[in-house]
Amino acid sequence: MEQANKAFVSRGVERLVTGVPTSDGAGVKLTRVLTQQLQQRLDPFLMLDAFGTDQREDYIGGFPDHPHRGFETVTYMIAGRMRHRDSAGNEGLLENGGVQWMTAGRGVVHSELPEQEDGRMEGFQLWLNLPARDKMRAPWYRDLKAAELPRVHSAGGVEAVVIAGASQGVQGAVQRDTTEPLYLDIVLPPGQRFSQPLEAGHNAFVYVYRGSVSVQGSKVASRQMAILDNDPLAQGVEIVAGTEEEARLLLIAGKPLREPIAQYGPFVMNTREELLQAVEDFQAGKFGAPVAQ
Ligand code: FE2
Numbered sequence: 001m002e003q004a005n006k007a008f009v010s011r012g013v014e015r016l017v018t019g020v021p022t023s024d025g026a027g028v029k030l031t032r033v034l035t036q037q038l039q040q041r042l043d044p045f046l047m048l049d050a051f052g053t054d055q056r057e058d059y060i061g062g063f064p065d066h067p068h069r070g071f072e073t074v075t076y077m078i079a080g081r082m083r084h085r086d087s088a089g090n091e092g093l094l095e096n097g098g099v100q101w102m103t104a105g106r107g108v109v110h111s112e113l114p115e116q117e118d119g120r121m122e123g124f125q126l127w128l129n130l131p132a133r134d135k136m137r138a139p140w141y142r143d144l145k146a147a148e149l150p151r152v153h154s155a156g157g158v159e160a161v162v163i164a165g166a167s168q169g170v171q172g173a174v175q176r177d178t179t180e181p182l183y184l185d186i187v188l189p190p191g192q193r194f195s196q197p198l199e200a201g202h203n204a205f206v207y208v209y210r211g212s213v214s215v216q217g218s219k220v221a222s223r224q225m226a227i228l229d230n231d232p233l234a235q236g237v238e239i240v241a242g243t244e245e246e247a248r249l250l251l252i253a254g255k256p257l258r259e260p261i262a263q264y265g266p267f268v269m270n271t272r273e274e275l276l277q278a279v280e281d282f283q284a285g286k287f288g289a290p291v292a293q
Contacts, residue, residue: 010238012216014229026061043256044129044179052122059121062113068104070135070268072128075100080121086110087288090141097146105137107287156192161185182253188241197236204228204253211247
């Protein structure tokens with residue numbers, strides 16, 4: 001095994017979180033890992049859902065037409081195929097290893113529907129907040145195929161997909177000025193380690209979805225989220241895989257906005273008045289409607 005980097009001080013685990021089983025859309029079963037109670041602590045992130053099933057009835061209903069305003073959704077598909085259509089005229093197929101990054105801004109209506117009758121469906125949806133000044137900006141959308149996502153490879157078979165931010169000098173697929181998100185999907189063979197510098201003051205967490213890891217001596221099991229502490233002396237985080245099996249995990253970090261968060265379902269604004277306006281605008285048809293299917 002490689003020697004630990006003695007000069008590197010890692011953040012530790014402040015708290016382990018086990019997600020809450022729930023369902024959303026038309027009966028899609030999922031685990032809400034980052035819940036509303038953690039929005040302040042993990043600012044600028046508002047939600048993380050994990051879904052993973054071989055049972056068609058757990059996903060076949062998909063997410064029919066629904067609106068969003070005031071934030072960004074980042075969907076990362078590990079396995080399966082989902083078709084996306086929205087009121088801004090965008091359409092895309094999200095599949096095996098691909099990412100869809102959507103900035104709802106002032107409002108979109110979209111549908112996310114499975115394009116498979118059986119087989120495995122697995123992935124994640126992260127909600128990233130927008131600063132007050134950008135909440136009413138025009139919607140933006142990008143589909144990134146697995147082959148378009150930058151990757152870093154290091155000794156021992158360690159690999160990371162750089163969805164946002166940067167790692168080991170490799171710029172990720174998406175950059176954001178205000179929230180400075182880092183979004184990595186990391187594969188660690190048994191016993192291997194991965195270090196990532198993190199900005200002091202940025203909030204960060206890890207979600208393990210295969211195998212197990214340890215961070216500063218604390219074990220993080222499969223399907224657990226570890227909220228990393230904000231130790232001002234730490235330069236980042238060092239993650240070590242368990243010795244028995246390969247580990248796969250998400251490492252997500254960002255710069256907190258420190259603005260009031262007002263949420264009503266799929267609308268996330270700063271005040272109650274803005275939420276009421278969102279509902280009114282949606283009901284008045286101001287978000288438009290997705291292309292007929
Ligand atoms: Fe959605």
